[in-house]
Amino acid sequence: MNCSRATSLISAYLDSELSGRDMLSLQRHLNDCGSCQAELESIRTLRQELSSLREPDVPLGFESRLREAVYSAQPAKTATVRARTFLLTAACAAVVTLAVQQSMPRSPSQPVYLQNDIDTDQARLAASDPLSGAGPSLVSSPSYGP
Amino acid sequence: MIDAISRAFTKTPTSPAEFDRLMNESHRKVYALALRLAGNPTDAEDLCQESYIRAYRFFHRYDAELSFTAWMYRILTNVHIDFRRRKGRVRTTSFDTTNQHGQTWDFADSTTSPDRVMMESTLEETMQLGLLSIGPDFRTAVVLADVEGLAYEEIAEIMQTSIGTVRSRIHRGRKQLRTYLEKHRKGVNA
Numbered sequence: 001m002n003c004s005r006a007t008s009l010i011s012a013y014l015d016s017e018l019s020g021r022d023m024l025s026l027q028r029h030l031n032d033c034g035s036c037q038a039e040l041e042s043i044r045t046l047r048q049e050l051s052s053l054r055e056p057d058v059p060l061g062f063e064s065r066l067r068e069a070v071y072s073a074q075p076a077k078t079a080t081v082r083a084r085t086f087l088l089t090a091a092c093a094a095v096v097t098l099a100v101q102q103s104m105p106r107s108p109s110q111p112v113y114l115q116n117d118i119d120t121d122q123a124r125l126a127a128s129d130p131l132s133g134a135g136p137s138l139v140s141s142p143s144y145g146p
Numbered sequence: 147m148i149d150a151i152s153r154a155f156t157k158t159p160t161s162p163a164e165f166d167r168l169m170n171e172s173h174r175k176v177y178a179l180a181l182r183l184a185g186n187p188t189d190a191e192d193l194c195q196e197s198y199i200r201a202y203r204f205f206h207r208y209d210a211e212l213s214f215t216a217w218m219y220r221i222l223t224n225v226h227i228d229f230r231r232r233k234g235r236v237r238t239t240s241f242d243t244t245n246q247h248g249q250t251w252d253f254a255d256s257t258t259s260p261d262r263v264m265m266e267s268t269l270e271e272t273m274q275l276g277l278l279s280i281g282p283d284f285r286t287a288v289v290l291a292d293v294e295g296l297a298y299e300e301i302a303e304i305m306q307t308s309i310g311t312v313r314s315r316i317h318r319g320r321k322q323l324r325t326y327l328e329k330h331r332k333g334v335n336a
Contacts, residue, residue: 011317015291017298017309046324049273050292055178059187062194066173069195070202071162 001029006036010043165205168214169198175294176218182289183226185278193229197222219294220304223286230282276326284319291316 006029012018013026030037176197180190200221201208208217277285283305290301301312 008317011320012313017313042324043320046320047292051295053273053293055174056181058174058177059191062191063173066195066198070198073199
């Protein structure tokens with residue numbers, strides 16, 4: 001491991017966020033490299049300074065101003081309100097669907113042209129079946145000459 | 147029936163009383179982070195108010211299995227980004243000349259960042275000035291890691307980015323902060 005790679009890993013090493021392999025490589029490098037060891041100590045000191053910053057006090061009257069700002073703004077949508085909205089939307093959708101269905105003209109069970117085709121086919125089958133009793137008059141056989 | 151559907155809609159109690167309790171528990175830590183990010187008490191309070199207003203409005207999306215403070219940190223970092231954008235749009239700097247009517251020109255100032263504007267007012271601590279001197283993404287990552295003591299995974303969740311990006315921001319942020327402190331402390335000691 002070279003120094004450039006080592007210094008890029010030092011922060012994560014101090015935060016215990018390195019994988020075992022990288023950690024071992026870095027530790028080996030640190031044992032042999034004084035400048036990277038100094039870098040490690042420098043970052044360690046910085047971390048300690050930052051973590052020792054005290055939590056600031058909130059300003060006087062902060063909490064009351066916060067509450068006033070929050071509760072005077074748009075109210076939160078509660079679960080009950082959302083459930084009512086959901087029910088109302090569902091009811092509206094059902095009414096619209098029913099209305100559309102009622103307003104549509106009733107269509108026949110099968111289109112007329114399809115029914116004609118079925119009748120013709122049944123007549124042709126009956127004509128070709130000697131037991132059906134249907135005469136050739138139902139279906140005109142094709143003529144091939146005068 | 148409405149009650150049954152309400153229960154299906156919620157993972158957590160979303161009553162104003164519950165929100166009030168959570169706000170009461172978390173507001174000191176949220177204010178502390180806001181102050182570290184913004185740099186002065188006035189802006190920090192504005193950030194807090196805007197963050198809690200958003201939190202209250204979207205409280206039904208909060209999952210009670212997660213930390214409310216971490217959820218607030220996430221909202222706060224987003225509000226801070228919006229805040230800096232707004233501040234950046236309105237900032238002007240005086241130009242040292244007058245036009246034909248004897249009036250002073252004002253131009254948009256491209257050299258001052260919004261956070262530097264915040265810094266001008268009240269900050270005294272060297273460390274806080276150092277934090278404000280580094281980029282806002284680096285600052286947020288460093289503060290969450292070193293001041294708040296959060297793990298990289300939590301920071302990635304709050305900043306809505308990858309752990310690799312968090313690692314890089316912390317590394318670079320600390321180096322920039324250290325450079326600032328070295329320069330400043332040398333200047334003070336000289």
